[in-house]
Amino acid sequence: MAECKRCLLHEAAEEDTLKSIKERIDKLSEKERAPDELYEKRLSECKRCDNLISGVCMKCGCYVEFRAAFKKNNCPNVKDRRW
Numbered sequence: 294m295a296e297c298k299r300c301l302l303h304e305a306a307e308e309d310t311l312k313s314i315k316e317r318i319d320k321l322s323e324k325e326r327a328p329d330e331l332y333e334k335r336l337s338e339c340k341r342c343d344n345l346i347s348g349v350c351m352k353c354g355c356y357v358e359f360r361a362a363f364k365k366n367n368c369p370n371v372k373d374r375r376w
């Protein structure tokens with residue numbers, strides 16, 4: 294796959310990986326999972342961030358669509374924490 298700067302995974306067409314992530318997110322409990330509105334807000338911040346490349350955060354190596362799904366998580370960039 295070509296490098297896709299500021300793309301989320303669902304836009305970078307990594308369908309198998311995205312499917313696997315969605316399945317794992319679906320298994321999170323209500324308590325663990327970020328509410329939809331918060332999740333979308335987090336992803337919109339990632340999309341404006343230079344650390345996002347092909348759905349992966351270069352600060353932590355996570356797929357942001359997975360990291361952002363956990364209510365307790367935050368942006369790993371301590372110098373410019375966006376969420």
Ligand code: SF4
Binds near residue numbers: 343350351353376
């Ligand atoms: S540094 Fe924060 S805002 Fe940027 S891609 Fe990573 S998680 Fe998203």
